Amino acid sequence: MSGKNYAGEVSMSLILHDYWRSGASYRVRIGLNLKGLAYTQVSHDLRLNAQNAPEFVNLSPQALVPTLETPKAVLTQSLAILEWLDETYPTPALLPQDPDARAMVRSMCALIACDIHPLHNLRVLKTLERDFDARQTQLDMWAQGWIIAGFKALETLVRRHGDGFSFGSQITMVECFLIPQLNSARRFKTDLSPYETLLAVESKALSLRAVQKAHPDQQPDADKPI
Ligand SMILES: N[C@@H](CCC(=O)N[C@@H](CS)C(=O)NCC(=O)O)C(=O)O
Numbered sequence: 001m002s003g004k005n006y007a008g009e010v011s012m013s014l015i016l017h018d019y020w021r022s023g024a025s026y027r028v029r030i031g032l033n034l035k036g037l038a039y040t041q042v043s044h045d046l047r048l049n050a051q052n053a054p055e056f057v058n059l060s061p062q063a064l065v066p067t068l069e070t071p072k073a074v075l076t077q078s079l080a081i082l083e084w085l086d087e088t089y090p091t092p093a094l095l096p097q098d099p100d101a102r103a104m105v106r107s108m109c110a111l112i113a114c115d116i117h118p119l120h121n122l123r124v125l126k127t128l129e130r131d132f133d134a135r136q137t138q139l140d141m142w143a144q145g146w147i148i149a150g151f152k153a154l155e156t157l158v159r160r161h162g163d164g165f166s167f168g169s170q171i172t173m174v175e176c177f178l179i180p181q182l183n184s185a186r187r188f189k190t191d192l193s194p195y196e197t198l199l200a201v202e203s204k205a206l207s208l209r210a211v212q213k214a215h216p217d218q219q220p221d222a223d224k225p226i
Contacts, residue, residue: 014039015069017060019046020219023117025066026180027078028085029214034171035089036210039068043221046122079113082173094173105167105174108157112177116150119143120188143188151185154178155195166201175205183216 016032016039018025032039044050044065051063060067060076068075068084075081086094095102118124120143128134128142158166158174166174182202185192192199205211216222 013069013071015042016040017042017044017056017067017069018065018219019044019051020216020222022046022065023180023184024064024078024113026183026214026216027176028066028068028081029219030176030179030211031082031085031094031173033210033213034092034094034176034208035085037085037089041220043219045221078176079109082109082176086173092171094171094176096168096172101167104157104161105172108154108161108166108174109177111150111154111157112181116146116181117184119146120184140188143184144190147181147185147188147190150181151190151192151195151198155197158197158201162197162201164201164204166198171205171208171211175201175211178202179205179211179214 014032014037016025016028018029018041020043044053044056046065050056051065056067057063059069059074062076064076066076066078066081068081070084075084082094095105125134125139125143128139134142154166161167163169165171166178178198179202182192182198212218
C-alpha cells in the first residue's frame with residue numbers, strides 16, 4: 001500500500017491504528033497531516049474495549065492507540081511516533097534545529113504527554129470508577145486538577161517562548177500535543193479562561209487545514225460530536 005502526499009510524492013505505506021476520540025491518536029494525525037502524508041486508518045473502538053482484542057494486543061502489546069505500522073516497524077507511543085515522523089520526513093520540521101530550542105519543545109510536549117494525559121487516560125478513569133467508586137463529577141474534578149496544574153506551567157512557558165505558536169512563530173510538535181489536550185480539557189469541563197495564550201495558539205493552529213482534518217469529528221469512525 002502506498003499513498004501520495006500533498007506534494008504528489010509517493011509516500012511509504014503507513015497504517016495508523018487509532019480511534020476518533022483518542023487524544024493521543026489526534027496528536028499523531030496532526031503530525032501526519034502537517035507532513036502531508038497519506039495513511040490508512042484502522043479504528044479500535046475504545047468504548048467497546050477493542051484495544052484489548054488479542055489480535056491488536058499481539059500487534060501492540062500495551063493495548064493502546066495510537067500505533068503506527070510502517071514498512072519496517074510497529075511504532076507505539078505518540079512522542080516516539082512523532083519523533084520518527086520528523087526524522088523520516090524532515091520537512092516541514094516539527095522540532096527546531098538548535099539543541100536548546102529542541103529541548104524546550106520536547107519539554108513542553110512531555111509536560112502534556114507525561115504529566116497530564118496519563119492521569120486521565122481511559123484505563124486510569126476506569127480504575128478510579130471500578131476500584132474507588134468514583135462518580136463522573138469526581139472523575140471530572142480529578143482530571144481537571146492535573147490539567148490545570150500542567151496548563152498553568154505551560155501558559156507561562158508559552159508566554160515566554162511563543163510568538164503566535166507555542167514555541168516561536170512556526171507550528172512545532174508542541175501543537176500536536178496542545179490541541180488534543182485542550183480538546184480533552186473541554187470534555188472534562190475545565191475552565192480554560194485563565195489560559196488565554198494557549199487558547200490564542202489553538203485558534204491559530206486550528207486555522208490550518210492539516211490540523212482541522214485531524215479533529216476527532218472529522219474522522220471516518222466519528223459517530224457523534226464530542
Ligand atoms: N503514552 C501513550 C498514551 C496512549 C494512550 O493512552 N491511548 C489511549 C487513548 S488516548 C488508549 O488507547 N486508551 C485505552 C485504554 O486506556 O485502555 C501515547 O502517547 O501514545
